[in-house]
Amino acid sequence: MAASGLAAPALAADAFPSRPIRLVVPFPAGGGTDLVARTLGEGMGRELGQPLIIDNKPGGGTVIGSDTVAKSPPDGYTLLLTTSALPINATLIRKLPYDTVRDFSPLALVCRGPNVLVSRPDSRYKTIADVIREAKARPGKLTYGSSGNGTAVHLAGELFKSLAGIDITHVPYRGAGPAMTDLLGGQIDFVFGTPGGTGKFVDSGKMRAIAITSAQRSAVFKGVPTIAETVPGYEADVWYALYAPGNTPPDLLARLNAAVRKSADAPEFRKRVEAEGLSVAVNTPQEMTAFERAEEGRWHKVIVDGHITVD
Template sequence: MHPSRFSASRRQLLRAGTLTPAGLTLACLGVSAAEPFPSRTIRIIVPFTPGGGTDVVGRTLLVGMQAALGQALIIDNKPGAGTVIGTDIVAKAPADGYTLLMTTSAIAINDSLVKKLPYDTQKDITEVALICTGPNVLVTRAGSPYQSVADVIAAAKAAPGKLTYASSGNGSAVHLAGELFKNMARVDIAHVPYRGAGPAYNDLIGGQVDLLFGTAGGVAKLVAGGKMLPIGITSARRSAAYKDVPTIAETLPGYEADVWYALFAPAGTPPAVIATLNAALRKAAETPAYRDRLANEGLTVAAGTPEQMTRLMRAEEARWRKVVVDGKVTID
């Protein structure tokens, strides 16, 4: 082709907006301008230390998601500041679907509990899907004098401020479960936050703290091994996985503080990428093996659409804002 005729043709294509210079080069090479998703490893930020309920939920789920996506997914634990550190990493990550957040209802709680978040929950993070829901569990160590919720309330009223309860961190769902308990029972129990569930479990077993609010999945093995004694479930109804454990509401009517787990991405992630991730998550979560695994931990699969998760987030933010305000809950 004559150089001037080629140049004119190229200018016409560019003027028509049908081909960019980069696109022309790729087209000449027979390469698509759009990179298929996913084409490399996806990193899942978990804002907790290893060994907690999020690990139980996440690591098995990721096996199924890897199979559905055809790419590796890795968990990267980034604990600290009541899940804020890990959440902030995702909020500031490129919106390309390769850095995601797997967290709990702590993300909705922190929206009102933490006064100066380094990110805007509504503007910087977008929902991929709800994964599952389940109760938290109030536990003591084996041999504890507190064998029931009534024992705890009586001891707390007899000696205000003497009892201690551990949680996996400030702003976590289990922290607020404890604060709601204190508020409704009108007792003073000192909160001892940890940098993750594992250290909190160790100190409860070792006798450094009296009580612990933990996730059903996180404490399951320790309960089964006899190292922890469950004395109350935070759900409105008893759990099949803890069928002999009464609900806290049976002693404290109206009490309910379940936890949920969900997957999030940076705001601005393309809708097609969100849809791909959502489809892979739902496929992995709805397998009988995964449902059975979660059921053994006291959890129920509840995977849905991104839009359903967004509605849940807004409702949960409003719900826990009321708990924070009414209970005058603050963190250091």
């Protein structure tokens, strides 16, 4: 009987998963995060032998969906696919219903890519040096739009201001669409946006990509320089990552991570994310934990130094 009792946990672990897995996306259906989740989920389902059911839970700046996962059992059957919103909210939102470190187990970075600073094609601002020179000559007069206060693209702009030592005025919008409309209409000077949101305008010639926010140049935005080439140390990628509830056993994290890696390596996944200006960047749970802590520290400084609040 003793031998049987000792074998039970191993048999249970070996049987995982024995039912569908819920993949919570804290954004509405149809957006970039949803696309990554559905494409990745299809491949992971094949690898694990069980479907991943996408559960869109938008609201609260991703807090509602994140809290759902934070309060789920650590059994591998509920996962979160989110963005840098998770480490950003750790500082940005004063009363979170969860603890970002305690209540989540980092599982894997999935993919990442640059945000983009765009202007109108007839704008006299053609380079980052042009922007910095004008901003220093007219503090607070230049304006940049984003998809909302406290979003990753807003903070990309605030990090640029901080490292470049300039004052430009942020204009928050309720989503990327209105920001793009006002840029095209001449109401604002620039927009910090995602590759998916800006790509079609740049490709059609309706907007000019001044620079990208990644540390290295991107094959998607050929010939477009990085902000870091003018402002050393600048980096503000968009990224997508998977998390499990806190205290999820290491063997389950390893099993899930292996499925993520195989799914993300598939040609169909690479093709889909590359079309969004992203590249596959899967790491281990240990590496993701270190990455998460570094991101939380980076955005904590930007939020505190910039006196940024959302409530």
